[in-house]
Structure formats: structure tokens, C-alpha cells
Amino acid sequence: MHIEIIKQMKRTTLIIIVFIVGLLFTTCNKTGKDKEFVKKVQLNQETIAVGIYRATGYEYNSINLIAEALKIDAGIVYVTLTDADVLKTKLENIDVIIFPEIENGQIIDQLDDELAEIFKNFISKKGAIALCNGSCIMLKAQDCQTLDLVDLNFEKDSMNNSLLSRTSFNLNENGEKIFPELKGYKDLYMDKCDNNIVETDTLKGNKILGFMSNSETANPIFITSKFNSGKIFISNTHPETTPGMRWMIPRIVRWVYNQEFIFYNKKVFRPDYYTNELIFDDEKAKKLQKLELQLEKGKKDEVIEAMDELEKFSPYLVAEKIRHLLAEKNNEIKLRAAKFLVDIEYTLAIEDLKKVIKTERSKKVKEQLNLYLYDLEGMLEQN
Numbered sequence: 001m002h003i004e005i006i007k008q009m010k011r012t013t014l015i016i017i018v019f020i021v022g023l024l025f026t027t028c029n030k031t032g033k034d035k036e037f038v039k040k041v042q043l044n045q046e047t048i049a050v051g052i053y054r055a056t057g058y059e060y061n062s063i064n065l066i067a068e069a070l071k072i073d074a075g076i077v078y079v080t081l082t083d084a085d086v087l088k089t090k091l092e093n094i095d096v097i098i099f100p101e102i103e104n105g106q107i108i109d110q111l112d113d114e115l116a117e118i119f120k121n122f123i124s125k126k127g128a129i130a131l132c133n134g135s136c137i138m139l140k141a142q143d144c145q146t147l148d149l150v151d152l153n154f155e156k157d158s159m160n161n162s163l164l165s166r167t168s169f170n171l172n173e174n175g176e177k178i179f180p181e182l183k184g185y186k187d188l189y190m191d192k193c194d195n196n197i198v199e200t201d202t203l204k205g206n207k208i209l210g211f212m213s214n215s216e217t218a219n220p221i222f223i224t225s226k227f228n229s230g231k232i233f234i235s236n237t238h239p240e241t242t243p244g245m246r247w248m249i250p251r252i253v254r255w256v257y258n259q260e261f262i263f264y265n266k267k268v269f270r271p272d273y274y275t276n277e278l279i280f281d282d283e284k285a286k287k288l289q290k291l292e293l294q295l296e297k298g299k300k301d302e303v304i305e306a307m308d309e310l311e312k313f314s315p316y317l318v319a320e321k322i323r324h325l326l327a328e329k330n331n332e333i334k335l336r337a338a339k340f341l342v343d344i345e346y347t348l349a350i351e352d353l354k355k356v357i358k359t360e361r362s363k364k365v366k367e368q369l370n371l372y373l374y375d376l377e378g379m380l381e382q383n
Contacts (some may be wrong), residue, residue, distance in 0.1 A: 048257050050078040051094040053086070059103040062131070065240040065316070066100055066249060068347050072268055073250035074383035075259070086115055091122045096256050099134035101193060101238070107136040111146045120147055124228035127256035132193035135234045138227075149227045150234070152206060165314060166278035167192040167237065168213040169221040175209030178224075178255050179248065181263060182271060187213055189274035190221070190245055191238040191316070212236075231256045241316040243344045244270030267379045268345060278314060288313065295321055304336050315344045323349045326356045331365050338372040350376050 050070055052063055063080060070078045079085075081094075091097065097119070102108070111119075119137075122128075128138065136144040139152050168187045176183045192212070209222035225232040233256055239248035247264040254261055263269075278284070294306040295318065303325070310318050325337035326349065334356070341349045353373045360366040 046075075048076045048253055048259060049093055049095045050076055050098060050253055051081040051086075051091060051096070052078060052098045052100060054080050054082055054100075055102075055108055056083045058106055058108065060100055061103055062100050062238065062240055064348065066098060066131070069240045069246040069249035070253065071347065071380045072247055072264055072382055073253070073262060074381040075262065076250050076253055083112070083115060086118055087112075090118050094122070095126055096253050097122060097126075097128045099128065099130040099137055101132035101134050105133070105194070107133050107144060108146055109136070109144060111137070116147055120149070120227075123147070123149060123230045123232065125230055127231040127233075129233045129235070129252055129256060131235050131238065131240070138232065138234075150206065150225045150232060152223065152225075152234070165192060165280035165284075166190065166242075166274060166276075167221075168277050169210055169237070170213055171210035171221075172208065174207050174224070175222060178209065179251065180261075181269065185271055188245075188271055189277065190242045191314075193236050193238065231258075242274070243315070244268070244273035246345055262383060264382050265378070267375060268382075280314070284313075288317065292318060292321065295325075300330055300333060303333050307336050307340050311340055311343060315340070316346075319344060319346050319348075322346075323352055326352050331362060335365065335368055338369055342372050342375045345376075345379055347376050347379055 052066055054060060054063060067078055067080070070076050079094075081089075081091075081097075119128075123138070130138060135150075135152075137146045138144075138149045140148050140150065166189055168189050170186060170188065171179060171182055182188065206223055206225040208220040209224065210220070212219040212221055219236065221236055223234040223236075225234070233252050235252075239245045239252075247268045250264075251261060253259075288310075291306045291310050291313070294302050295310070298306060307322065307325075310322075315322075319341070322337050322340050323346070325333055326341075328334045328337065338353060338356075341353075350373065353369060353376065357366055357369045357373060360369060
């Protein structure tokens, strides 16, 4: 059903009223069920239709976060595509395909022949984006060779680097062409993929857009390639979970589809949000566990203190726990939770915030919550 609606959205008119039916995941920790939703968007340009591939039999955590990042751009619509969807539609009316990271170190090393042919034909004419080990489906690496499109290899990251949860990086001239607003910035920070990286020795004509700054080896942060006329973008990091950098996802879509860039507002363009790397070793794991316990069972001041610490630490790991604190009776906890979610651009909490505002009795608290809601909604549908 949602594929047919994408077909309607591809009509070019001065003003388009678009109804999207897609899949939205209610949590980032796999506890929610898929929901169908209908959203009305008014646009003044042709939309870019993005398919987010969800392979059967694999686990994903980031699909809903990628979807939220895509919503930043009013010129982009998306659907989540299963194997059955791809086989049925042959990706008709889709403009860009995204291969998200797969959980638990899994990779797609086998693919139905018909699915493989559909993806190859599509990517050769349009293009694809791959995040972390999601790129394996396209590589000619020994353990992948599913579509066999891009001449790159995977290698295991060193133990020290695999513990690096947030990395510093710098773009080169190639990177600044796609992200010109980052020109002149040094030592930017972004959430890093787990373990596997792409070997730079096997580039063979592919382009590196920048490197992780403090890695033991010169690990590329982004790589671009081509398959026939289709563009390919591979990321070794997670823009979709990095506050201040989520806008990179719709920008990459526009680059792959050869569309004019949009410059997004300062609610989402905040490249200086993080100021340090994060090495997630045993000590950090224990700290996270302690803060989560404090968040759940602490007194008011302890809960607020935990939120302060967690926001600097790795906020997307606890975003759903913070989201539930919007329903707290204590106003200070409630307001700090709302601020936390705005700070990390967690637009998944918009509907929760609306419900809280509707039942809030304190005029002062309601006014502040409305300001937070305004900020979250202002992150979406920019054009």
C-alpha cells in the first residue's frame, strides 16, 4: 500500500499534498511494534522517495532514527522495505535505497537471486547509501560478495579502536564539497560504527571524504563510489544518532540523487555539540549502568544529575528511558527530560510531549513544555 502512495508523490506540481504511509518504529531498542501512520506534508517541489531496506531475518536498531533524520528535509519521503516489498515493486518509484547497520555483527552474505538483480539494476541507475556493516551487501569483500558492486574490503578494527564509541574526524576537500557548511571546522565528532572498517588499501578509484583523527590507522569516515551511473555513499559512522549531525543523512540523499542542497537551520546544524571522543571500555560500561540505575531509582536531584551526566555521555543509549520521564509527576524531572530530548534532537518524542502538554495543569510548566515542543517540531520538514 505504501509503495502505491510513493507513486502518487512523484508527480511534479507547484504545490503537492502528499500522504505518506510508512513504517515507524516506536523505540530504538527493538521493544516496539511497527506502526502505520499517515502524515500530511505540503511541498513546493518534487519529492525524493527513499527506501530503507529491512532484510528478513536480521535485527536493526537504527531504522527509526534514520527515518527521523530524513524528516528534517521536507523534500524527502521514505518507506521501510522488506524483501517482499522489493520483490513486489521492483523498487519502482524509489529514488535512493539505504542499507542500515545490522545488529550483533551480522552481515548480509547471501541474497535471493531475484532480490540481488533488482538491487543491482536499481543502484546502477540511481544510487545507494550504506551505514556501517550495511555496506557489506555492496562490497566485493571476501565475506560479503552479495551484490559485488564496490571494490572495497572489510577488516576487523583493532581492539582499542573497536571500543571507540565516538570518534573525532576531519573532512578533506572531497568531503567539504558534499558538506560545504563544515568547511573550516577541525576535529568534529560523531558516533562510530562497531568494529568493521573499510580498508583504504583497496580504494581503487573510490573517494575518501575524510579520516578519523585519532585512530591507530587512517580509518576513512566516509567513502563514495559509483556503479555505472549510480552514486554510492558509505559511512563508517552514525550521523543519525549524533546530535548536531543528523542533517547529514538527508544531505547525503540529495547528493546521491543529484538534487540541489538545502542548508538546514541551527536547531539541527550544531557541529560543535560534542567536544570529545568516547572510549566505551569496561569502566564506561559500569558508569552507564550506574547512571541508568540512578535514573530509575534515584531521588529527584539524583535523577536530574543522572540526566546531566548521560547527555554528555552517550544520550541515544538512554533516549527511550528519558522519553518515559516526560510522564513524571515532578515538574523539575519532567522539564529536564524534555530539555534532554530537545538537546539531542529526539523528534520521536514529539507525540509524547503533546500528550503531556494536553494534561499539564501548571500554566508555567505548560508554557515551557510548549517551547520545547516548538523546538522539536522546528527540526522537521525544512525546505
